[in-house]
Amino acid sequence: MEKDKELRDLANKHPNLVLVKLDVSNPSAITEAAKIVEVKLNGLGLNLLINNAGIYTPTASLDTVDAEDMVRTYKTNAVGPMLMAQAFLPLLKKAAQESKAKGLSCSKAAIINISTAMGSIKRTTDSFSPPVISYRCSKAALNMLTMCQALTYGEAGILCVALHPGWVKTDMGTQKVGSG
Ligand SMILES: NC(=O)c1ccc[n+]([C@@H]2O[C@H](COP(=O)([O-])OP(=O)(O)OC[C@H]3O[C@@H](n4cnc5c(N)ncnc54)[C@H](OP(=O)(O)O)[C@@H]3O)[C@@H](O)[C@H]2O)c1
Secondary structure, eight states, rough: OOTTTTHHHHHHOTTTTTOOOOOOOOOOHHHHHHHHHHHHHHHHOOOOOOOOOOOOTTTTTTTTTOHHHHHHHHHHIIIIIHHHHHHHHHHHHHHHOOOOOOOOOOOTTTEEEOHHHHHHOOTTTHSSSOOOOHHHHHHHHHHHHHHHHHHHGGTTTTTEEOOOOOOSSSTTTTSSSSOO
8 A cells, every 4th residue: 555655664664663553443452452562562551642543524514524524534533543542541540650760751641633723612703714613513522531531540640631733735635724
C-alpha cells in the first residue's frame, strides 16, 4: 500500500519504532493492540497515548446527516478514544507510578485526545460554516470525555488533555475553510 509507505520506511530504518495495526472502531482490535504493546514494552509503562484517528463527513448538514453517519463518526471520534484509554490505562498507570517526575506531564504519563475547535460549543457560532454536524457532535463528546478522564485519571498521575492542532493540510484538511 502506497499510503503507509513513508511510515513503513521509517520503521525499517529505526528498529525502536514499532507499527501496530489498529481499527479504533473495533473494540476487540483495541484490546489486541494493547496486548501487543504490553509485550513490546517488556515490563515498562507507557508514557504517552495520542488518540489521533478521526473521520469527517464534509457534507453532513442538519438536512442531510443521518443516524448511520452520526453513529459511525461517534464510534471512531469519541468511543474509540474512550476504549483506547481504558485498554492502555494499566500501562499508563505503571509509567506514572514509576516516574520520579513531579506533577503531570507527557514525559510521565499522558493521554492526548486530538480534538478540534469545531467541537467547542462556545465557538460554534464563529465556525458554523460548514456545519459538519456528525463531526462537531463527536468532537464535543470527545472534549467532555477528556474532561472526565482528567478528573478521574489525573488522580493516578496521568495528564489528560484535548488538543486542537489548528489547520493541517492533510486528507481531511484539504482546504483551509472547512478543515477539521
Ligand atoms: N487536518 C486538520 O486541519 C485538522 C484540524 C483539527 C483537528 N484535526 C484532527 O486531527 C486528527 C487527524 O486528522 P487528519 O487531518 O490527519 O485526517 P486524515 O488525513 O483524514 O487522517 C485521519 C487518520 O485517521 C485514521 N483513521 C480513521 N479512522 C480510523 C479508525 N477507525 N481506526 C484507526 N485509524 C483511523 C486514518 O487512517 P487510514 O488512512 O488508514 O484510514 C488516517 O490516518 C483527527 O482527529 C482530526 O479530527 C485535523
